[in-house]
Amino acid sequence: ETGVTQTPRHLVMGMTNKKSLKCEQHLGHNAMYWYKQSAKKPLELMFVYNFKEQTENNSVPSRFSPECPNSSHLFLHLHTLQPEDSALYLCASSQAGLPTTQYFGPGTRLTVL
Amino acid sequence: AQKVTQAQTEISVVEKEDVTLDCVYETRDTTYYLFWYKQPPSGELVFLIRRNSFDEQNEISGRYSWNFQKSTSSFNFTITASQVVDSAVYFCALSDSGNTPLVFGKGTRLSVIA
Numbered sequence: 277e278t279g280v281t282q283t284p285r286h287l288v289m290g291m292t293n294k295k296s297l298k299c300e301q302h303l304g305h306n307a308m309y310w311y312k313q314s315a316k317k318p319l320e321l322m323f324v325y326n327f328k329e330q331t332e333n334n335s336v337p338s339r340f341s342p343e344c345p346n347s348s349h350l351f352l353h354l355h356t357l358q359p360e361d362s363a364l365y366l367c368a369s370s371q372a373g374l375p376t377t378q379y380f381g382p383g384t385r386l387t388v389l
Numbered sequence: 390a391q392k393v394t395q396a397q398t399e400i401s402v403v404e405k406e407d408v409t410l411d412c413v414y415e416t417r418d419t420t421y422y423l424f425w426y427k428q429p430p431s432g433e434l435v436f437l438i439r440r441n442s443f444d445e446q447n448e449i450s451g452r453y454s455w456n457f458q459k460s461t462s463s464f465n466f467t468i469t470a471s472q473v474v475d476s477a478v479y480f481c482a483l484s485d486s487g488n489t490p491l492v493f494g495k496g497t498r499l500s501v502i503a
Contacts, residue, residue, distance in 0.1 A: 309490070319480070319493045332490075364432050368491075375422040375441075375484035378491050380434035 278302050280381035282367050288387045289357065297352040297384045299367030305379075307372040308350040310342060313383075314363040325350060326372045357388045390415055391487040395480075395494035402471050403502050410466045410497045412481030418442075421485035423457065423464045428478040428496070440464065471501045 280301045289295050301308065310322040324332035325344040339361075341353040350367055364385050368378040392415040402408045414423065425437040438448065440457050448455045452469045468475055481494045 307490075318495045321489060321491075324490060366432075366434060368434075370490070374486045374490060375420065376490055377422065377424070377436070377439050377484070379436055380426070382431065382433040385432065 280367060280369055280379055282365075282381035282384050284384060285382060286385050286387075288389065289354070290389050291357060291359070293357075294353070294355040296354065297365055297367075297386075299350040299352075299369075299381055301348055301350075301367075301369035301379075301381075303369055303379060305369040305371055306347045307370045307376070308344060308347070309368040309370075309378065310350065310352055311366040311368065312363050313366060314360075319366070323352075354386075357386075359388050362386055362388045390417065391483060391485060391489055391492040392416075393481050393483050393492050393494035395497050397497045398495070399498045399500070401500045401502060404473060405470050407467060407469050408471050408499065408501075410468075410479050410481075410499065412464045412466065412494060414462050414464065414481070414483045416483060416485045416487070418485040418487070421483060424480075424482040424484070424491075425455065425464075425466050426480045426482060428480065430477070434480070437466075468499075471499075473501050473503050475499060476501045 307326045312320045322336045323342045343351040364383045366383045367381040370376040370378045394413045421442045423440045427435045454467045456465045478496045478498045480496045483492045
């Protein structure tokens with residue numbers, strides 16, 4: 277498999293559920309990112325990992341918990357979400373350092389009931 | 390300051406028309422990258438092009454062309470002979486040494502009508 281993959285592609289969950297989003301990159305990159313895209317809102321950067329270390333957390337609520345076990349995998353653990361968290365969650369990867377080119381996965385469309 | 394402005398929120402054209410999507414950027418760096426991404430209804434952000442700040446040559450790829458002008462801080466994207474499959478949201482983006490690795494514009498929604 278090539279590029280950046282994300283699973284699941286669609287997820288419906290209740291506010292009391294716990295679920296995880298998975299991202300995997302096959303590009304040999306060492307930086308990974310989570311973005312949130314809500315309807316009619318610009319793309320929001322949530323988390324940045326460089327060489328498995330979190331280097332950015334854009335004031336994201338603690339109900340979103342990222343995990344980066346190695347440079348190829350990135351998870352977003354979700355618990356006690358709110359309906360306003362319904363959005364498209366996009367993962368991206370790149371080489372570390374700036375400026376950089378990011379490559380995106382297909383996204384997980386999350387609906388919180 | 391890092392900023393990308395896409396003033397056109399939505400554009401609608403008839404198939405086979407040419408269309409230009411505008412992008413204006415702000416950066417204090419002399420070294421930076423500019424990008425265009427396409428987001429079809431499926432949601433995935435598809436990388437189209439990267440241009441570095443030292444290369445002002447315009448680029449053409451099939452029906453797509455890009456016009457980079459440092460003098461006006463613009464990086465415009467033209468689709469020639471548009472097709473229905475070009476319907477998508479197009480994002481212009483900037484990467485420099487600033488706090489945000491990749492700064493996106495708000496996107497332009499292009500609708501191509503058959």
